[in-house]
Amino acid sequence: MTTAQILSRARQEKRKVLTEIEAKSILGEAGITCTPTVLATSREKAVSVSEEFGYPVVLKVSSVDISHKSDAGGVKVGLKNRAEVEAAYDAIMTSCRAYAPGADIEGVSVQPMARPGTEVIMGMTRDKSFGPVVMFGLGGVFVEVLKDVAFRIVPIDGNDAAEMVDGIQGKKLLEGYRGKETADKARLQEMLVQLSSFVDATPGIEEIDMNPVFAYSDGAMVVDARIILSEE
Ligand code: ADP
Ligand code: MG
Numbered sequence: 117m118t119t120a121q122i123l124s125r126a127r128q129e130k131r132k133v134l135t136e137i138e139a140k141s142i143l144g145e146a147g148i149t150c151t152p153t154v155l156a157t158s159r160e161k162a163v164s165v166s167e168e169f170g171y172p173v174v175l176k177v178s179s180v181d182i183s184h185k186s187d188a189g190g191v192k193v194g195l196k197n198r199a200e201v202e203a204a205y206d207a208i209m210t211s212c213r214a215y216a217p218g219a220d221i222e223g224v225s226v227q228p229m230a231r232p233g234t235e236v237i238m239g240m241t242r243d244k245s246f247g248p249v250v251m252f253g254l255g256g257v258f259v260e261v262l263k264d265v266a267f268r269i270v271p272i273d274g275n276d277a278a279e280m281v282d283g284i285q286g287k288k289l290l291e292g293y294r295g296k297e298t299a300d301k302a303r304l305q306e307m308l309v310q311l312s313s314f315v316d317a318t319p320g321i322e323e324i325d326m327n328p329v330f331a332y333s334d335g336a337m338v339v340d341a342r343i344i345l346s347e348e
Contacts, residue, residue: 119145123320123345132322132345133180137225139341143326146314148307150338151230157223159205165226166201172229175204177212181219183342188215194229201226230339233330234290234299238308238338240270240315240324242346248315250308252280254289255328262286272312277305290331299331307336322346 117125119142126134134142140150152169155178156162166173177190185191189211192204208224235255243249246269253265266280281290281301292298307329315321323344330337 117141119318123318126345127348131180132347133183134343134345135178135180135222135225136176136185136341137178139324139343140338142343143311143314143324143338143341147310148314148326148338149335150341151227153225153227155223156205156226159202162205162224162226163198163201166195167198169226169228171196173201174227174229175201175208175224176227177208177221178223178225179212179216179219179221182212182216182221185340188212190215230330230337231332233332233336234296235328236290236299236304236331236336237265237325237327238304238311238329239326240311240321242322243269248321250280250312250315252277252304252308253284254286258284258286258289259327268312270312271316272309274305274309277308277312280308281305298333300333300335303334303336304329304331320346320348 122138137153137155140153144150154165156165172194174193176185182188190208195201195204237253237255237259239251248270249267251265251267253259258264264285266283268276268280281304290299325342326338328339
């Protein structure tokens with residue numbers, strides 16, 4: 117589905133939360149690289165999609181009512197064969213039904229297991245005075261504990277994006293700290309500009325959260341994405 121189709125369907129259904137599959141499809145259309153992610157509405161379909169991708173794969177609960185999927189026991193990574201996919205499907209359903217009894221669960225999303233990279237986050241929120249802002253930071257404790265994030269008002273250009281990426285305290289971690297793979301800063305900057313352009317061109321987006329994004333020496337990949345729509 118196109119971005120326009122996804123947004124109008126969500127509006128028709130009077131929902132503000134998009135699924136990870138919808139969010140990645142929209143971001144992909146904006147030029148932002150995401151792991152290919154396909155909905156499976158049954159255990160059998162989860163297996164056939166997995167076999168098409170090739171193992172290892174990741175299964176995640178797909179529900180507009182469960183947006184923090186791990187909290188619900190809704191994420192299983194590193195699945196290596198049919199039996200593991202089947203077991204993961206059942207475990208996700210059992211755990212998510214117990215966690216959120218009334219939740220409307222459409223199935224699971226299936227995606228290839230991404231190679232580990234440097235974890236970063238990108239997103240967009242609305243500031244009461246400034247309007248839409250984009251943000252960039254390192255993942256995990258860097259954002260949660262240290263609040264090491266950079267913000268800029270939309271729209272941003274390449275220079276703004278470069279300042280954001282170089283503006284975080286932990287920027288050394290993007291530069292091959294202690295033998296770690298360096299992060300492709302040029303691509304991260306480009307993705308921030310793409311995010312800003314998308315937000316600027318698309319009314320009705322309240323919040324975007326790409327967490328985590330895996331940065332590599334050549335490119336970067338969004339592994340999880342959330343989009344919230346504004347009140348009409
Ligand atoms: P949540 O809704 O809980 O944020 P995520 O989709 O972010 O769920 O998945 C939780 C964690 O699982 C991620 O932080 C990441 O470490 C790992 N993960 C998710 N998808 C993939 C993937 N395609 N490849 C590798 N690791 C993944
Ligand atoms: Mg996440």
